[in-house]
Amino acid sequence: MSDLFKKGLAVGLGLAQTSVDQAEKMINQLVEKGEMTKQESKEFFDKYYQKGQETQNKTLNHLNIASSEEVNKLEARLRVVEQRLTDLESE
Numbered sequence: 576m577s578d579l580f581k582k583g584l585a586v587g588l589g590l591a592q593t594s595v596d597q598a599e600k601m602i603n604q605l606v607e608k609g610e611m612t613k614q615e616s617k618e619f620f621d622k623y624y625q626k627g628q629e630t631q632n633k634t635l636n637h638l639n640i641a642s643s644e645e646v647n648k649l650e651a652r653l654r655v656v657e658q659r660l661t662d663l664e665s666e
Contacts, residue, residue: 587634591627591631594627595623595624595627598620598623599620602616602619602620603616
């Protein structure tokens with residue numbers, strides 16, 4: 576992976592984390608002021624976080640980067656193939 580791409584990805588992830596932290600801070604302030612209940616704040620944050628996850632997944636998909644779930648599935652398939660090869664070699 577090129578250094579520029581790695582740096583861009585790191586910046587993007589940092590901005591996303593900062594955004595989540597700021598949203599959480601603002602939501603907590605609204606709760607403290609009584610403008611939002613704890614339950615409403617939890618629902619709002621969960622919705623905000625879910626939207627962020629969807630955006631992240633779309634971005635990774637657009638960049639054609641495998642998710643950890645996809646990598647895990649491929650690793651499992653590879654272990655099966657390796658075992659079959661080992662079994663064939665020992666025959």
